Amino acid sequence: MHPPSEASFTSRLRSAAVAARVGSWLGICFTIALITGLISHYAQNVVQPVPFPTSPSWGYRLTQGVHVVTGYASIPLLLVKLWTVYPKLLKRPPRGRRAFVVDGLERASIGVLVAGAIFLLASGVANAAQWYPWDFSFRTTHFALAWITIGALVVHIAVKLPIIRHALTHDIDDTTHDRPAATEPGPVSRRGLLGVAALAAAAVVVATVGNTVPAFRRISVFAVRDGEGPQGVPVNKSAAAAGVTGEMVGDAYRLEVVHGGRTVTLTRADLAGMSQRTERLPIACVEGWSATADWTGVRVRDLLDLVDAPQGRDVEVLSLQPSGPFRRTVLQGNFADDERTLVALALHGEPLSRDHGEPARLIAPNRPGVLQTKWLSRLEVA
Incomplete structure (x- = not known):
């Protein structure tokens, strides 16, 4: 039995016309994911030459959900x-040194592109599910x-641009x-295949967007969080x-606030005795899920x-x-100066549960969930 060759695949569906159109959609998705991913990465940086904005409070929720x-x-x-x-x-490599080198470089860029895309999507899905079978x-x-x-995608587009433009x-x-x-008709037309691809992508969106959009939670069967x-x-x-x-987090709990040589130590009762504010703010995580809640506590400022x-x-900010x-x-x-940034003591009018950061946690507008520190023990001004 001989291994498959390029001539083994005769369907007209495997064409540049289909590949260019699906590739364009994929390129748009990758570009959006890159831009929103860079926003998330920057938001988590300690050093920010341009301060990450505190408004709108739902900005990170939107970009990370997208x-x-x-x-x-x-x-x-x-x-x-x-x-x-595929x-x-x-296809057999071409003869001739120059053509062989060009073909080899093109295949290498495609290999990097495919491997990178598979890794990014597979590891992203694993991260959303909080499954980490790796040490990096x-x-x-x-x-x-x-x-x-x-x-690699830019290189691939540059090499294939004449074919892409024509297609x-x-x-x-x-x-x-x-x-x-490629002379045999497929089970569907080329337009039909594109329709199936678009429908599959739309179905995946509906099945997962409930992480961010509460209205879809009942039908987003693959959402990693149900909002509960x-x-x-x-x-x-x-x-x-x-x-x-x-x-x-019991009677011995203390929160230290430090600036230079000055330190103020506060109990949970001390914090509760200060002026309280309630802010309706979303909490949004890098995994894509988010939820809006009413937080009550003391302004960090x-x-x-x-x-x-x-x-x-x-x-x-230091956690216990x-x-x-x-x-x-x-x-x-x-963020520290924003009047909506709180050391929260209560959630939806009830004292924080331990899993939500009892007795006190940080909550700030437009901030990644991993930085909304729970079980606060110390605030030290730089």
Whole structure:
């Protein structure tokens, strides 16, 4: 039995006309995912030459929701694209040194593009499901591979631009760039295949967008969060998972506010005795899920005034959890000064549950959920 060759695939559906159109949709999805992913990456940076904005409060919720949804939509489009162009990978390399080198470089860029796309989508889905069968940092690796993949995509488009331009400006049934072996009609027309690809992408969007849009939660069967959780808000990391015990948040609990040589130590009762504010703010996570809630507590700015901290200064935020990559975070000055940024003591009018950060947690507008530190123990002005 001989291995398959390019001539083994005779369907007219495997054509440049279909590949160019599906590839265009895929390129749009990848571009949107790149832009929104860069926004999320920047929002998590400690150093921000241009401060990440605090308004609108739902901005990060929107961009991260779009990021995850476009990633999901890319999966069926990528599968159709790979199915369409697969025979080209079996084509014999051309003769002649120059043609051989050019063909080799083109295939190498395609290999990087395919491998990078598969890695980004597979690891993104795993991250959304909070399943990490690896030891590397998801954020830094995802960031680096995104640039490599986009670079390979740009090279691929540049090499194939004449064919892409011709395919997109001519009828979908045009055969100019068809392979010689592609002569047999498929089970559907080329337009039918494009319709199936578009429908599959739309179905994936509907099945996952409930993470961000509550109206879709009943039909978003593949959404990683159903919107439920303690006090009506989902939880990513429980107190038990973070190593936070009852003794740590009990009567011995203290919150330290530090600036220079000044330190103010506050009990839970001290915090409750200060002026309380209620803000309706979303909490949005990098996995794409989000929820809006009513948070009640003390303005961070009021706490910083207790130690005469000047405005515009960054604040190091420390959690009671013994370890973890987000045990220490930095609250940039514009967030610290925003009147909506709270050390929250209550959620929906009830004291915080332990899994939501009892006795006190940070909540700020337009801020990634991983930086909305729970189980606060210290605020130190830089």
